[in-house]
Amino acid sequence: MLVCTVFLLLIYSCWRAPQARAQVLPRQWDRTLGNAGMNTLNRMRPTADGGYILGGQVDPTPSPDVSQPHHGVIDYWVIKLDAQGSKQWDRVLGGSSDEYVIDITQTADGGYIVGGWSRSGASGDKTQPSRGGIDYWVVKLDAQGRTQWEKTLGGSSNDYLTTITQTSDGGYLVGGDSSSPVSGDKSAPVGGPWLVKLDASGQKVWDRTLPGIKTGGLVALLPTTDSGYLLGGRIANTSPTGNLDFWVIKLSAAGQPQWELSVGGSDDDLLHALCATPDGGYVLGGISYSGASGTKSQGQRGQGDYWLVKLDALGTLQWERTLGGAGKDDLTSLYPDPDGGYLVGGYSESGVSGEKSQHSLGQADFWLVKINAAGQPLWDQRFGGSGLEVLKDAFPTSDGGYALGGSSTSDVSGDKTQPNRRLGFPNIWVLKLGVAPPEVSLPAVAAVCAGQQVTLTPLVKSITSPLTYQWSTGATTPTLLVSQPGTYSVTVSFPGGKTATAQRQVLPFAPALRITGDSVLCGGLPLTLQAQDAAAVAYRWSTGATTSTLTVTQSGTYSVTATYSGGCTATTTQTVRAALLLPAFTLGPDTTICQSQTLLLQAPPVAGATYRWFDGSTASTLLVKEPGDYSVQITTLCESVSMRRRVSVAPCLTIPNIITPNGDRVNEQFVIQGLTGNDWELAIYSRWGQRVYASSAYRNNWGPGAAPGAYYYTLRQTTTGLTYKGWLQVTR
Structure with a gap:
């Protein structure tokens, strides 16, 4: 049993909307069907084999798509498509005048029930005479589209069929609007919605004319779970202007009224669709021209909006929702989706505005909106070409995709891949959408x-x-x-x-928090500590400061706590010590020491300081024995200072200027005090320049036996070149 029903007239007009997010539903295929004359779609339904049954009308203009002969001016045109959109068969049904398909659906036996209205008498496929001006005409087809029976119903005036559904007993309930008095098949004189119950073979069981004048009449019929029916239409409200409201009436299985309700705002609100809900309630859908007024809580989006109303099983209003853009948006289709939401379809003239998230492709486009069970929009998408597209039906398919059917004046453009049979004239357009994997x-x-x-x-x-x-x-x-x-x-x-x-x-929380900056206060000067972690969003120091840096003037231990997104925290600490600056000092001036002497170099002793002398030693003192440049680097927590001192070494000699080699064993020899080593050369000359003595390794042994007188000497150290010269007196 279908749980949604809609009433759709072919209306061409202009219309605009984004709060729902745009979807990209992939197009699997699209089909253009028709002739170069008048042909439009009024209903498309899914079939049990995964295909589609289409009902519309066609004029006599020849076309390869129309396989059967024409009967009158306008005929029923029924088309069966398979799951890939290929035509399996089509049927042209009619009499000598006009026939318009309004509704079609598959029946329990695999065939189809087609309902519409007819002006023809007995002619063509019509075996029964006209009852009056316009009559209901119902045709039962088998699974291959062959006529099993057909029925004309009406009174002496006009009777317009607007909806038909199969009932649980295998029969059919036909609904529409009648202006006929008691005559023909009509048993009550009241004008307005007229229901006819047929058995499985098309014989009338009963008829009902609903009391009261319902302006705009019946537009949708929905079987209910208690074997009754919910009828929907339009009723003039009680405002001075008499504008139209949504109207529904609940009937028992016998067609007796149980309750009725009208909802709407201060302007026209036109019902187009009914849908049953899993909780036993109903969703009503159509177009609203009202602002926030009456039972409508949301303002207008544009020149006409989708309006959805949710009722419980007893007709109590639960929620209502307005969807649309800045132009005109007309809801024509409402179907449940397997996830508990609803697929809302229609046609839209709106650009990007309101709930419409995509620009228009032409004068009007098919517009789908997916809503959840509470009526909140989840996504929307438009489909069309450069001309005018009017959607009639959109419903979920068994493969998880969606099928859309309507009429189009567009040539190849936008989402339309096949040309129209006549540019600017409407043809049937069917679009199959796939679903991208979730x-x-x-x-x-x-x-x-x-x-x-x-x-x-x-x-x-x-x-x-x-x-x-x-x-x-x-x-x-x-x-x-x-x-x-x-x-x-x-x-x-x-x-x-x-x-x-x-x-x-x-991941486990692993902060990279650290404190950088100097950790020693030097000479009482302040320093800056820096808390660092790129992921932290806030800091708090142990001092109460909340900046990432902290100025420190006293020694001690400081901590900082960082806070991260998600609420995690981490803490780290830094100890700050105080240190004095080095006192002014030197290693002394450059100096010379005697050979074999030593010199102690002294750096100032400072607690915590490190020392490094030029030779790698690390004591605060250094004993110097050799000549050279001596340096030391002193490093403390605050500074590093280098000092140097040059030390020279020279022999420290005592050279006598007189000796007395007289045998008394005192001052007998030329003894030079401090003479060390074997590298001293001595030469002694007489006063007349005659060399009287020479030694390359003098040992303080010259003198005994020397004649009294004056002598000249030269003393030279061969390793250094150091030379001494002078006069020596020998006395006895």
């Missing part, structure tokens, strides 16, 4: 810290709402609270058996 991802989250939690929230990219969540922990909630690091995964299931899985590693 995608699920788990966004990165902050690392988890001890005693706290992070939340894993799947991001779902799908045109249908998720049905279930299955986490690797066993949880089945839409989100997961995580208190321990690890790898977590979630599998999300969708209608049609589709699933998608995502995985995310949650």
